[in-house]
Amino acid sequence: MLCLPSDHVVGDGFQETAETAVDVAARTDGLVTIGIEPDRPATGYGYIEPGDDHGDHSEVAVFREKPDAETASRLVDRGCLWNAGMFAWTPTAFLDAARSGPLDPLVDALATDADPATAFERVDPVSVDYAVLERAADVRVVPAAFDWDDLGAWNALGRLLDGENAVLGDATTIDATGNVLASDDKHVSVVGVDDLVVAAYDDRVLVVPRADAQRVRDVVAALDAPF
Numbered sequence: 142m143l144c145l146p147s148d149h150v151v152g153d154g155f156q157e158t159a160e161t162a163v164d165v166a167a168r169t170d171g172l173v174t175i176g177i178e179p180d181r182p183a184t185g186y187g188y189i190e191p192g193d194d195h196g197d198h199s200e201v202a203v204f205r206e207k208p209d210a211e212t213a214s215r216l217v218d219r220g221c222l223w224n225a226g227m228f229a230w231t232p233t234a235f236l237d238a239a240r241s242g243p244l245d246p247l248v249d250a251l252a253t254d255a256d257p258a259t260a261f262e263r264v265d266p267v268s269v270d271y272a273v274l275e276r277a278a279d280v281r282v283v284p285a286a287f288d289w290d291d292l293g294a295w296n297a298l299g300r301l302l303d304g305e306n307a308v309l310g311d312a313t314t315i316d317a318t319g320n321v322l323a324s325d326d327k328h329v330s331v332v333g334v335d336d337l338v339v340a341a342y343d344d345r346v347l348v349v350p351r352a353d354a355q356r357v358r359d360v361v362a363a364l365d366a367p368f
Contacts, residue, residue: 191221
């Protein structure tokens with residue numbers, strides 16, 4: 142079983158890496174994640190520290206949570222990989238690893254005559270990394286042999302779209318470079334600014350330096366907080 146996010150851009154070599162991950166999962170009965178070699182000390186991703194090398198994969202020594210900038214630089218220097226949220230496992234291996242964790246009510250329901258939908262409602266929202274992988278005894282990592290990017294942040298559009306500025310929608314730029322400009326039915330103009338994200342949708346406008354684009358989650362938290 143191969144589990145993949147829907148908002149990633151992958152290059153040539155993805156199929157080969159995916160087939161390797163599936164093969165390792167079948168051979169080892171372990172949980173397998175695909176690790177991306179970092180090209181920068183990003184703070185928006187978790188990191189994987191590889192352990193013993195087995196040729197086409199390594200054991201996972203430890204998962205590292207999303208770090209601050211200084212820690213991210215150290216992790217990159219130590220050869221850690223980005224955790225891209227791409228996984229391979231057999232159904233049996235996954236269910237065994239999910240027992241005695243946050244997904245336990247759902248696993249029990251699937252093994253009995255209980256209603257899985259009811260059991261699912263009893264499970265708190267949680268990432269599969271925390272619920273299963275970080276608790277599992279046998280996790281392997283296959284290094285990616287393809288170009289990769291995550292479209293989960295505005296900054297990624299600036300890396301993928303050609304031109305002095307990445308523009309989605311109607312925009313005017315004057316003496317401005319390196320900006321990501323996105324809008325629906327609004328016109329956006331920028332003058333004399335560089336390396337910004339400007340997103341205007343519905344009745345909301347976001348302006349943030351590209352280097353801080355991951356902090357959009359702080360805005361969401363502030364908007365969701367009670368007054």
